Amino acid sequence: MSVPSTASFVGVDTTSLKTITMPLTSLRQGRVITFKDKTGNAATNAITLVTAGPDTFEGNKTQYLINTPYGSVTFISKGTVWFVMNVNLPATLSNLVSTANLANFVSTANLANLVSTANLANLVSTANLAGHVSTANLANLVSTTYLASQFGSTVIGLGTAGYVSSIPSLAGLVSTANLVNLVSTANLANLVSTSYLNTQLGSTMNGISQNC
Numbered sequence: 001m002s003v004p005s006t007a008s009f010v011g012v013d014t015t016s017l018k019t020i021t022m023p024l025t026s027l028r029q030g031r032v033i034t035f036k037d038k039t040g041n042a043a044t045n046a047i048t049l050v051t052a053g054p055d056t057f058e059g060n061k062t063q064y065l066i067n068t069p070y071g072s073v074t075f076i077s078k079g080t081v082w083f084v085m086n087v088n089l090p091a092t093l094s095n096l097v098s099t100a101n102l103a104n105f106v107s108t109a110n111l112a113n114l115v116s117t118a119n120l121a122n123l124v125s126t127a128n129l130a131g132h133v134s135t136a137n138l139a140n141l142v143s144t145t146y147l148a149s150q151f152g153s154t155v156i157g158l159g160t161a162g163y164v165s166s167i168p169s170l171a172g173l174v175s176t177a178n179l180v181n182l183v184s185t186a187n188l189a190n191l192v193s194t195s196y197l198n199t200q201l202g203s204t205m206n207g208i209s210q211n212c
Contacts, residue, residue, distance in 0.1 A: 002023070008032055009033070014046075019050060020050070022050065024052050036071070036088075042069055046067040049065075055081070058081055072087070
């Protein structure tokens with residue numbers, strides 16, 4: 001496919017692959033031509049632009065591809081070179097912005113000097129978070145009502161719904177096995193004994209001896 005001698009805009013039907021030969025730059029210096037995918041199928045059926053004779057595209061290339069849906073490119077001729085004036089990629093950046101393409105740019109190493117306590121100091125603060133983390137915002141997440149349904153207690157004074165309880169998760173912390181080396185006859189012998197209590201407690205009741 002060739003370009004009409006007077007055309008400054010070429011709309012390309014990409015329902016099939018297209019190869020277009022550029023006009024010679026020598027025919028008219030300063031000529032401006034725009035090519036556009038008018039049917040939006042360039043991702044599947046790319047438009048291939050090729051130079052003629054001694055001409056090249058900038059960068060000493062002889063071929064230029066439009067492979068973005070509804071994408072376009074504008075050239076201007078100077079000397080024996082077609083220079084790119086403008087490129088429009090309206091439909092998608094998926095081939096440019098992706099995990100693979102960003103792998104060498106967005107990383108722990110590259111962000112080390114950007115994301116830090118010092119840099120975030122003015123962004124993450126009590127003042128900035130005031131409208132986000134508040135009693136009002138947390139009311140439906142952490143509340144007496146919610147906790148009451150999660151914790152139960154039989155401790156006198158706390159009722160059946162409170163905050164200190166015989167929760168199953170305490171089973172591995174408070175148990176006979178765990179307390180055996182802490183609470184025992186041997187450990188309590190010097191603290192609670194007949195001899196000790198004998199000096200502290202006295203009675204005048206009949207049948208119970210009296211210590212004075």
